[in-house]
Amino acid sequence: MAKRPTLPPADAAPRAPRKPGRPTSAKPPRPRAARATAAPHAEKAAPQPGPTPDARPAEAFAFPGADQRQLLETLSMNLAKAAMTAQSAIAEAALSQADRPAALSADPFHVGPAMNSVMTSLASRPDKLFAAQADLFNRYMDLWASTTRRAAGEEPPAAPSKDKRFKDPAWSENPAFDVMRQSYLVTSDWMNGLVSSVEDVDPLTKRRAEFFIKLLTDAFSPSNFLASNPVALKALAESNGESLVKGMQNFAADMERGAGKLKISQADYGKFVVGENVATAPGQVVWRDELFELIQFDAATDKQRAIPLLIFPPWINKFYILDLQPENSMIRWLSAQGFTVFVCSWVNPDQDKAGFGFDDYLEKGIYRCIEKALEQSQAEHINTVGYCIGGTLMGAALAHMAARGDTRVTANTFFAAQHDFAEAGDLLLFTDEHWLNEVEQQMDAAGGVLPGAAMAETFNALRANDLIWSFFVSNYLMGKSPPAFDLLFWNADQTRMPKTLHMDYLRSMYGQNRLARGEFTIGGIKVDLSKVTIPLYFQASREDHIAPMNSVYRSARAFSNAAVTLTLAGSGHIAGVVNPPSAHKYQHWTNPALPATLGEWQAKAVEHPGSWWNHWADWLHEKSGDWIPARDPKTGPLKPIEPAPGSYVKVKS
Numbered sequence: 001m002a003k004r005p006t007l008p009p010a011d012a013a014p015r016a017p018r019k020p021g022r023p024t025s026a027k028p029p030r031p032r033a034a035r036a037t038a039a040p041h042a043e044k045a046a047p048q049p050g051p052t053p054d055a056r057p058a059e060a061f062a063f064p065g066a067d068q069r070q071l072l073e074t075l076s077m078n079l080a081k082a083a084m085t086a087q088s089a090i091a092e093a094a095l096s097q098a099d100r101p102a103a104l105s106a107d108p109f110h111v112g113p114a115m116n117s118v119m120t121s122l123a124s125r126p127d128k129l130f131a132a133q134a135d136l137f138n139r140y141m142d143l144w145a146s147t148t149r150r151a152a153g154e155e156p157p158a159a160p161s162k163d164k165r166f167k168d169p170a171w172s173e174n175p176a177f178d179v180m181r182q183s184y185l186v187t188s189d190w191m192n193g194l195v196s197s198v199e200d201v202d203p204l205t206k207r208r209a210e211f212f213i214k215l216l217t218d219a220f221s222p223s224n225f226l227a228s229n230p231v232a233l234k235a236l237a238e239s240n241g242e243s244l245v246k247g248m249q250n251f252a253a254d255m256e257r258g259a260g261k262l263k264i265s266q267a268d269y270g271k272f273v274v275g276e277n278v279a280t281a282p283g284q285v286v287w288r289d290e291l292f293e294l295i296q297f298d299a300a301t302d303k304q305r306a307i308p309l310l311i312f313p314p315w316i317n318k319f320y321i322l323d324l325q326p327e328n329s330m331i332r333w334l335s336a337q338g339f340t341v342f343v344c345s346w347v348n349p350d351q352d353k354a355g356f357g358f359d360d361y362l363e364k365g366i367y368r369c370i371e372k373a374l375e376q377s378q379a380e381h382i383n384t385v386g387y388c389i390g391g392t393l394m395g396a397a398l399a400h401m402a403a404r405g406d407t408r409v410t411a412n413t414f415f416a417a418q419h420d421f422a423e424a425g426d427l428l429l430f431t432d433e434h435w436l437n438e439v440e441q442q443m444d445a446a447g448g449v450l451p452g453a454a455m456a457e458t459f460n461a462l463r464a465n466d467l468i469w470s471f472f473v474s475n476y477l478m479g480k481s482p483p484a485f486d487l488l489f490w491n492a493d494q495t496r497m498p499k500t501l502h503m504d505y506l507r508s509m510y511g512q513n514r515l516a517r518g519e520f521t522i523g524g525i526k527v528d529l530s531k532v533t534i535p536l537y538f539q540a541s542r543e544d545h546i547a548p549m550n551s552v553y554r555s556a557r558a559f560s561n562a563a564v565t566l567t568l569a570g571s572g573h574i575a576g577v578v579n580p581p582s583a584h585k586y587q588h589w590t591n592p593a594l595p596a597t598l599g600e601w602q603a604k605a606v607e608h609p610g611s612w613w614n615h616w617a618d619w620l621h622e623k624s625g626d627w628i629p630a631r632d633p634k635t636g637p638l639k640p641i642e643p644a645p646g647s648y649v650k651v652k653s
Contacts, residue, residue: 078241246479283644299630306625354448391417399527452494452653541576
């Protein structure tokens with residue numbers, strides 16, 4: 001209906017008479033004459049009522065339909081539910097932490113002094129700082145120019161990013177998110193480059209600053225925030241907010257699992273049970289004492305090599321990284337090659353082991369384990385494997401055996417093991433005296449052991465994008481359930497470490513590099529790696545961030561009088577080692593020589609597709625004696641205690 005005209009006040013001045021046909025407002029006149037003319041034909045075709053000007057504002061602000069109202073209500077309720085879930089989790093965490101002592105140090109990694117040194121250096125070079133600012137300005141000018149050309153259709157959209165954080169096409173297809181992504185990359189690259197360009201600062205101090213800036217720039221990636229992540233926003237819209245509700249439920253569950261501290265889930269831990277669907281290689285525990293269980297695995301062939309193989313895994317992790325699933329189990333594969341396989345399954349130490357040190361792990365660990373494996377196999381000699389920190393101990397043990405004239409071990413293999421720590425990677429940043437004092441106090445507070453979660457957090461920080469932020473986005477912003485991934489399940493199954501052993505390891509190896517320098521004393525002997533003369537096989541991984549390939553190479557050369565074979569595998573610390581031939585993944589490089597530097601070795605190395613296991617097995621067969629009838633763990637001199645994987649591996653931290 002037309003609006004009723006408003007009458008003027010009684011005392012208003014009379015209006016001038018209107019001209020015929022002039023409208024009273026800006027609205028078009030009603031077509032009365034047209035309707036009058038058309039009236040005689042109304043029976044033939046009734047005119048359809050068209051939209052009137054008065055109806056336009058009403059349509060623009062029309063209330064949504066029932067379906068739209070329901071969607072909006074659902075979205076609003078889910079957003080409120082997500083907010084309440086997060087607030088409740090944070091409140092409970094605050095209450096659970098209220099009675100705990102404050103952090104021992106506000107700066108446990110001693111980043112403050114490192115950043116102060118770097119900033120002082122930059123301030124002393126105003127010309128360099130000005131050039132850096134000009135460089136950042138030019139980068140942004142290039143970015144905005146490119147963005148303008150794309151908006152005008154003069155330049156194609158940016159190619160999808162190779163950075164895993166921005167691999168979704170939405171980051172490059174949507175102009176707003178494309179600019180956000182590229183401006184972040186420009187800024188973070190500039191900041192990291194600026195710190196790296198400092199020259200007149202102690203190398204370790206500079207490295208600490210670089211590490212901190214990298215952590216900082218990784219944390220501020222737009223992919224880590226809901227409002228600036230197009231993939232998370234899309235999931236939010238498509239699920240009417242349910243993805244965020246699920247994400248906050250995941251967040252609350254992780255806060256509860258961490259007893260008030262955020263403990264990000266990396267895998268669906270309920271999908272795996274040790275001894276049921278991981279660590280299932282058949283065998284028997286044939287010896288158990290306070291420090292380890294000795295497991296002998298069943299034969300998979302009618303005949304086996306006469307010299308058995310004994311594996312010493314790192315005591316910081318559990319041995320079943322070598323026996324996850326049947327298809328990627330190194331233990332099953334070695335058995336199928338005809339080797340008698342023993343594994344030392346270390347105890348998960350509690351407070352009663354706080355005083356155990358290298359001497360205990362040598363005498364009560366390495367030596368006793370070798371003794372019992374030889375007794376069980378009725379062999380005179382044995383071949384050994386040392387993995388990671390277990391390899392560091394094994395290297396010291398071999399030097400100790402050489403000094404004593406002990407010839408029971410005839411050949412040894414090292415997986416991702418370090419003995420020369422001069423170039424031990426970013427873990428060196430966690431071993432200055434300031435941080436070591438912090439760790440020592442933390443262990444004292446825990447009764448003399450380092451909680452397994454503490455080391456897990458350190459290792460995660462070395463690869464924050466892969467091991468922290470990717471799960472933060474997936475679990476919390478996207479609301480996805482963690483994957484059922486056996487390797488990540490194992491990675492979260494950390495063990496504790498005795499204070500005496502761990503502090504000696506950090507100070508003697510990372511802090512002072514005493515083993516490589518011939519200054520490390522173990523078992524009452526100052527050991528010398530150059531005295532080891534048995535054949536050694538070193539495996540390094542090209543992308544290893546815990547035992548960097550250059551560090552492993554230096555370690556191989558430290559055994560200067562041994563016959564060393566070195567193989568470089570593709571991938572990292574775990575996938576580089578656990579890479580069965582059937583997977584047809586990655587590659588490996590070999591070179592029989594061992595020149596002065598890794599670069600020289602790589603220059604003449606031959607690349608081979610796939611796993612390095614077959615190359616190692618060929619080497620191992622040559623060192624393992626004749627073929628004999630297969631050994632049965634149940635019929636040896638040591639009586640079986642329980643089936644593999646035993647009890648120690650099932651103890652949780």
